[in-house]
Amino acid sequence: MVEEEDYLELYSDSEYEKPSVSVDTVMFRLKEVASNNYRKLPKKKMQVFLSQRKFPPFENKYGIIGTFIDLKYDIETSMKLCVKNKTNAENYYYEQLYTFGEKQRDPRTRVLSISYMLLFNQNEKLENGKWFNIDIKESEQRLEERENGYVFTKDVFLQLSNDGEILNNHLQVQIIKNNVNTLKKINIIHSDLAFDHCIIIYHAWDRLKNKLEYTDIIFSLLDNKFTLTELKNSYEEILGEKLLDANFRRKTSRLVLPLNEFTKEAGHRPSQLFRANYNFKNKNID
Amino acid sequence: MVEEEDYLELYSDSEYEKPSVSVDTVMFRLKEVASNNYRKLPKKKMQVFLSQRKFPPFENKYGIIGTFIDLKYDIETSMKLCVKNKTNAENYYYEQLYTFGEKQRDPRTRVLSISYMLLFNQNEKLENGKWFNIDIKESEQRLEERENGYVFTKDVFLQLSNDGEILNNHLQVQIIKNNVNTLKKINIIHSDLAFDHCIIIYHAWDRLKNKLEYTDIIFSLLDNKFTLTELKNSYEEILGEKLLDANFRRKTSRLVLPLNEFTKEAGHRPSQLFRANYNFKNKNID
DNA sequence: ACAAAAGTGTTCCAAGTACACCCATGT
């Protein structure tokens, strides 16, 4: 065994079979859905961009945008080229999420997927796919005791919908803790999507939700100018809970800079416009 | 271009050149360094496990433990086998960190590195390498304005030492923000380590430091039984700052469970022993 | 007039900060 490893160190490029490697991108946006009441503001709706597969495996199923990488380029460059080629988009926030590499995740052959989360402004036009509304419901955590630790289990229902098309996905998330390690396992109970894409989307949603709290990532989903109510509605849509207005304004005041502009013709009192304060220091970016 | 992609979808396994893929593991522990004063408690010291390379590239340089993956196994299994084979260790916390894939990171050929952070109890015996003390100093962030955004720059000095051996590493970390994206770039100014391993170690250290705040990850570095001062010293060593005792005890009370056991023969008042409360719910694990 | 959103003020409570102080032990 030791011999094998030394050999590898010397001749790494030739001996073992290599995996195929893909980059896969979870694209999110916050879409404004107009109201039929002239007084009411549009509602913000979380959406993910999906594309219907034209070939097996998972022919005709929807999946996220991705491609096999080309060794001519850096990984990030491969990702950007893929996005440009397939959707024609160039302006977005991105960050690497996680690398999935389970043996059975692709029925054809061994494929590693380096996943990215991308955030778009709602006005960006993307080609070759559709935006699907995202509705995620998480059950309460159930606690189970084991010999030397605990297992926390929850169910996640991820529904994606668009003009009558409805894609249902049911995941089970387990956190397994013992006295040395903590593991997170995600099982697909049911999925209408291709491959393990529902897991990747869930992972991205989870990351986004967490990053809302300690970064200014929200601005990647908004226009350059926005009202505080718009900002609040955006947080509420992603977090899935209502926030109190007065408190929200105080908390976010350090994140934004007021402009000398106001909305008008809105059927209610005009609202001051703000822009992001890019001078705000994020606590950390991974 | 579209043709090429369709082709890929169908025959993904054969057409493009594939990269070599390695797993690399940043192993941390908190080592107690005994004091010569009978009253004083041992000091906790952060350490990383490094191994000296026997072959080019970077012959004789120190690096973290890693191997090329074997397609017979899942990625995690490959990682565990590598650790078992090279260091003979089996009990540790682990989590995936990030996948590095820059074109020039390996001088031989294109290599992607899927990196993991591993946390060990100080009593675990590891073979084929040495533990190095870690000292990290970060400069203040410098702010620079650009056309449509800001750049934050800081210097990171990562010193690793062991019995007179001293390895110095100097990184420059830049956070580049404009009105759509936020990017983190890390450049190596100088490194005594192999490859880009100093970046991977810095990344792991950063993750660990952040996770201290919202998880109970610290217990993976401690014995099953510990005193609150030991716990406090562990936090202080990783965070690099002193904490106030009374406040610390209140804050961590929900993380631990008291035992009916006390230390003795310590040259000072006996101290109650505690164990981790595994029932504590981490806010999130990535 | 009124519905909807914009915006401010106040009270209460929880949690973090800083610090003072006493206790118990082995040499």
Added chain:
DNA sequence: ACATGGGTGTACTTGGAACACTTTTGT
């Protein structure tokens, strides 16, 4: 006796939670 760590109490400050209330607009 004393150095060291173990452990508690308290006053102050900060920030979040809940809620009441006023303002401004278009139809």
